[in-house]
Amino acid sequence: MQNVKEYIERNEERFLNELFEVLRIPSVSAQSEHKEDMIRCARWLQEALLKAGADRAEAMPTEGNPVVYAEKILGPDFPTVLVYGHYDVMPVDPLDEWKTDPFEPVIRDGRIYARGADDDKGQSFMHVKAFEALVKTDSLPCNVKFMLEGEEEIGSESLYKWCEENREMLKTDVILVSDTSMIGMDTPSITCGLRGLCYMEVEVQGPDKDLHSGLFGGAVANPANVLTKMIAALTDENGRVTIPGFYDDVKVYAPTEREELNRAPFSEGDYKKGIGIAEVDGERGYTTVERTGIRPSLDVNGLWSGYTGEGSKTIIPASARAKISMRLVPDQDYRKIGKLFEDYFVSLAPASVRVKARMLHGGAPYVCPVDLPAYRAAAEAVESTFGKRPLPFYSGGSIPIISAFERILGVKSVLLGFGLDRDAIHSPNESYGVENFRIGIETIARFYGYFAREKR
Amino acid sequence: MQNVKEYIERNEERFLNELFEVLRIPSVSAQSEHKEDMIRCARWLQEALLKAGADRAEAMPTEGNPVVYAEKILGPDFPTVLVYGHYDVMPVDPLDEWKTDPFEPVIRDGRIYARGADDDKGQSFMHVKAFEALVKTDSLPCNVKFMLEGEEEIGSESLYKWCEENREMLKTDVILVSDTSMIGMDTPSITCGLRGLCYMEVEVQGPDKDLHSGLFGGAVANPANVLTKMIAALTDENGRVTIPGFYDDVKVYAPTEREELNRAPFSEGDYKKGIGIAEVDGERGYTTVERTGIRPSLDVNGLWSGYTGEGSKTIIPASARAKISMRLVPDQDYRKIGKLFEDYFVSLAPASVRVKARMLHGGAPYVCPVDLPAYRAAAEAVESTFGKRPLPFYSGGSIPIISAFERILGVKSVLLGFGLDRDAIHSPNESYGVENFRIGIETIARFYGYFAREKR
Numbered sequence: 001m002q003n004v005k006e007y008i009e010r011n012e013e014r015f016l017n018e019l020f021e022v023l024r025i026p027s028v029s030a031q032s033e034h035k036e037d038m039i040r041c042a043r044w045l046q047e048a049l050l051k052a053g054a055d056r057a058e059a060m061p062t063e064g065n066p067v068v069y070a071e072k073i074l075g076p077d078f079p080t081v082l083v084y085g086h087y088d089v090m091p092v093d094p095l096d097e098w099k100t101d102p103f104e105p106v107i108r109d110g111r112i113y114a115r116g117a118d119d120d121k122g123q124s125f126m127h128v129k130a131f132e133a134l135v136k137t138d139s140l141p142c143n144v145k146f147m148l149e150g151e152e153e154i155g156s157e158s159l160y161k162w163c164e165e166n167r168e169m170l171k172t173d174v175i176l177v178s179d180t181s182m183i184g185m186d187t188p189s190i191t192c193g194l195r196g197l198c199y200m201e202v203e204v205q206g207p208d209k210d211l212h213s214g215l216f217g218g219a220v221a222n223p224a225n226v227l228t229k230m231i232a233a234l235t236d237e238n239g240r241v242t243i244p245g246f247y248d249d250v251k252v253y254a255p256t257e258r259e260e261l262n263r264a265p266f267s268e269g270d271y272k273k274g275i276g277i278a279e280v281d282g283e284r285g286y287t288t289v290e291r292t293g294i295r296p297s298l299d300v301n302g303l304w305s306g307y308t309g310e311g312s313k314t315i316i317p318a319s320a321r322a323k324i325s326m327r328l329v330p331d332q333d334y335r336k337i338g339k340l341f342e343d344y345f346v347s348l349a350p351a352s353v354r355v356k357a358r359m360l361h362g363g364a365p366y367v368c369p370v371d372l373p374a375y376r377a378a379a380e381a382v383e384s385t386f387g388k389r390p391l392p393f394y395s396g397g398s399i400p401i402i403s404a405f406e407r408i409l410g411v412k413s414v415l416l417g418f419g420l421d422r423d424a425i426h427s428p429n430e431s432y433g434v435e436n437f438r439i440g441i442e443t444i445a446r447f448y449g450y451f452a453r454e455k456r
Numbered sequence: 457m458q459n460v461k462e463y464i465e466r467n468e469e470r471f472l473n474e475l476f477e478v479l480r481i482p483s484v485s486a487q488s489e490h491k492e493d494m495i496r497c498a499r500w501l502q503e504a505l506l507k508a509g510a511d512r513a514e515a516m517p518t519e520g521n522p523v524v525y526a527e528k529i530l531g532p533d534f535p536t537v538l539v540y541g542h543y544d545v546m547p548v549d550p551l552d553e554w555k556t557d558p559f560e561p562v563i564r565d566g567r568i569y570a571r572g573a574d575d576d577k578g579q580s581f582m583h584v585k586a587f588e589a590l591v592k593t594d595s596l597p598c599n600v601k602f603m604l605e606g607e608e609e610i611g612s613e614s615l616y617k618w619c620e621e622n623r624e625m626l627k628t629d630v631i632l633v634s635d636t637s638m639i640g641m642d643t644p645s646i647t648c649g650l651r652g653l654c655y656m657e658v659e660v661q662g663p664d665k666d667l668h669s670g671l672f673g674g675a676v677a678n679p680a681n682v683l684t685k686m687i688a689a690l691t692d693e694n695g696r697v698t699i700p701g702f703y704d705d706v707k708v709y710a711p712t713e714r715e716e717l718n719r720a721p722f723s724e725g726d727y728k729k730g731i732g733i734a735e736v737d738g739e740r741g742y743t744t745v746e747r748t749g750i751r752p753s754l755d756v757n758g759l760w761s762g763y764t765g766e767g768s769k770t771i772i773p774a775s776a777r778a779k780i781s782m783r784l785v786p787d788q789d790y791r792k793i794g795k796l797f798e799d800y801f802v803s804l805a806p807a808s809v810r811v812k813a814r815m816l817h818g819g820a821p822y823v824c825p826v827d828l829p830a831y832r833a834a835a836e837a838v839e840s841t842f843g844k845r846p847l848p849f850y851s852g853g854s855i856p857i858i859s860a861f862e863r864i865l866g867v868k869s870v871l872l873g874f875g876l877d878r879d880a881i882h883s884p885n886e887s888y889g890v891e892n893f894r895i896g897i898e899t900i901a902r903f904y905g906y907f908a909r910e911k912r
Contacts, residue, residue, distance in 0.1 A: 195673075208731060208732025212853060213781060214651060214653070214851070217753035217755045217783045218738050218751055221733070221735070224778075225688075225755065225756050232684045232685040275663040275664060276663055277662060278810075281675075281806060282675045291674040292675045297669075299681065299772055300680035300684065300761065301769060301771055302773070303773075303776060312655045313758070314653070315757055317758070323763060327670055351735045352733060360767065360768045396672065396675075
């Protein structure tokens with residue numbers, strides 16, 4: 001690895017300059033005026049992969065934005081790694097909160113400031129450069145495939161279909177992804193769990209129009225009052241979801257597994273300070289780490305009814321609505337949970353109102369076993385660069401495409417991310433540490449060696 | 457009265473033409489571009505009152521819109537009636553739902569269509585014309601004072617102060633108001649009760665910013681979930697408000713009084729059909745008429761938190777808010793109820809959130825005793841024109857200025873309104889029956905005679 005490490009060090013400035021080039025392309029997938037930028041960005045990556053050493057690289061058209069596919073195949077006797085990343089970025093609003101142009105990257109205090117600096121151009125590009133370093137030093141020990149999509153921030157719709165159509169081409173031993181964060185530079189971690197999601201929208205409909213709350217108040221069921229009672233009934237005083245059957249498929253962790261999980265350094269004081277709350281709150285009998293890592297949750301994401309402007313308006317609103325989502329854990333099935341939610345929610349309604357509930361979208365939870373060869377290889381790579389064994393980390397978040405890969409391609413993903421909470425992804429002034437970029441490239445390059453050895 | 461009745465019949469067409477003139481002035485108090493129209497309308501009424509026979513009429517300036525004051529004083533031995541009304545009207549949006557121009561009155565099928573046709577230009581103007589009929593036929597048996605304001609639809613702010621400053625000038629035996637409705641032309645009624653109002657705005661504040669519901673969901677109190685639980689706890693399964701002390705001052709009605717109240721014709725089927733609901737709902741043990749007439753209520757008027765746009769956004773909202781109002785009945789005090797609400801609401805909050813509650817405005821309930829001489833005179837007048845004894849009617853609505861008159865001027869008001877539910881006040885295509893206008897003028901004119909006799 002010494003020559004690979006030297007190659008990376010020698011070329012670091014060029015790597016950064018190249019990253020800046022791709023960061024300058026405003027590839028915002030949510031906004032149709034950037035349609036051409038998406039194509040330009042895909043082509044740029046295609047070229048970059050060819051220059052890095054791919055035998056083949058294409059910007060493959062889909063109904064949406066192109067998927068950049070590239071590969072370098074050493075032969076059937078070598079293990080195969082499929083790299084997944086995305087080149088689309090989030091919108092930049094509110095623009096006036098950015099200290100510098102989101103599409104003109106600058107380095108301040110050792111950090112790269114730009115939209116996509118971390119999520120996920122910065123993290124994806126580390127893979128391109130790690131690949132280059134291995135190829136140019138004749139050290140590549142695996143077949144490598146790249147799949148970089150342009151719709152991650154808007155739901156990856158084209159990628160699902162594209163994966164189904166290209167199953168053969170995408171055959172691999174593992175998928176390697178850098179689109180997550182570590183606990184800290186002093187506390188390296190690898191995300192080994194993602195929660196699933198079941199996102200519902202509900203409506204309580206009362207009278208056929210807003211009514212005068214004086215003339216009718218007290219005699220007619222108020223949809224907003226009713227909705228608050230129905231939502232309140234979805235959880236109990238112990239912070240548990242009351243939907244019958246909700247916990248039936250929730251994986252129970254052994255005391256030793258829970259101990260392991262709680263070994264990650266966690267300061268409740270810092271946690272509360274970081275988000276400005278006086279007390280944490282959640283399911284009784286579980287720690288904060290467990291509540292977001294291995295336990296499901298139910299949150300109101302949006303709530304609206306009646307008059308919400310300045311001052312007062314005395315109405316009984318005709319209807320009241322809410323967006324309610326549940327984070328799911330293994331082995332909960334979002335389709336089953338959606339149905340349980342709907343049945344229970346509708347059953348809570350009094351006869352004086354009509355109720356609708358529908359699922360907006362869902363995704364399965366994901367777990368990467370820590371004894372998976374690719375996970376072990378990633379852990380060894382992290383230990384060799386960070387000097388510390390990484391902690392397995394159960395993220396509370398969801399990346400629906402990861403569980404979809406398992407379903408469609410029948411293969412596990414390893415979530416070897418190098419972001420930090422401070423990177424402010426999706427927010428103004430997104431940034432990524434120059435050191436994270438450098439150490440990420442080296443760690444990824446080392447991964448291939450460990451993985452090849454694990455598979456031997 | 458025969459000559460008065462003939463005078464009214466003889467001049468009916470002119471009365472209507474004059475009403476049309478004042479309806480053409482777009483005196484929308486809520487919109488500052490109509491500032492000049494307010495003054496124009498006040499001057500028009502000042503002139504109209506002088507022509508009708510007032511000794512004195514003025515458009516008296518306030519910090520807001522002028523109050524039109526007029527009087528005709530016969531002498532200290534005559535009883536005095538102070539007429540209250542308002543010349544400002546509600547905005548006309550949505551304009552495209554009007555079949556004809558809201559400020560170009562037309563008669564269709566015996567109804568006058570225009571903004572303000574009923575509320576309250578039409579009803580106020582009946583008083584001007586009844587007064588004229590009595591003066592021109594030398595039949596006026598009372599001193600008469602007029603007080604027509606231009607801010608009723610925006611809270612009557614200037615009028616409170618104006619009344620305090622003009623207590624002496626406003627001395628009267630009773631205030632006569634036509635700004636309410638009857639049950640129907642076949643079921644004449646006089647509003648003898650108005651509920652009070654206590655309007656609160658509440659906020660539950662959680663984290664200092666919206667959080668990612670995946671990363672934090674289950675470990676942090678969600679202000680929207682918390683707010684639903686807090687609002688749900690404000691009422692119980694019997695439809696009663698749970699705020700401690702809420703019912704302490706509620707007047708208890710004797711069984712015979714409740715029987716009397718329920719004697720008004722009421723079809724639950726028509727009621728439900730009229731507003732598109734399957735079932736009525738409210739405090740157990742009371743009828744719909746009682747629930748809105750003599751019982752207090754608590755309604756959410758507005759509710760908002762988090763993401764309310766299309767599709768999904770996975771956040772724990774930083775805060776959640778609601779507008780919650782309570783309709784009050786004698787002898788509830790809105791200041792006391794506001795304090796009880798605030799104390800109880802704050803007590804419902806878990807330690808994981810911060811809570812604010814404040815009163816936006818309030819008003820006292822009002823009751824006109826049916827044995828008041830002026831009520832008896834109004835009832836006799838209605839019986840003489842409608843041929844039926846009017847029913848005392850407890851309206852669920854609130855007119856805060858009416859209870860304020862009692863507080864500031866120490867005098868009761870009689871709510872002799874001639875509107876009907878179908879008049880669509882505050883809505884597009886407001887209208888007022890030509891027959892209501894005519895019979896209203898005659899009834900009001902007759903009131904003076906009966907009142908003078910009652911006071912003799």
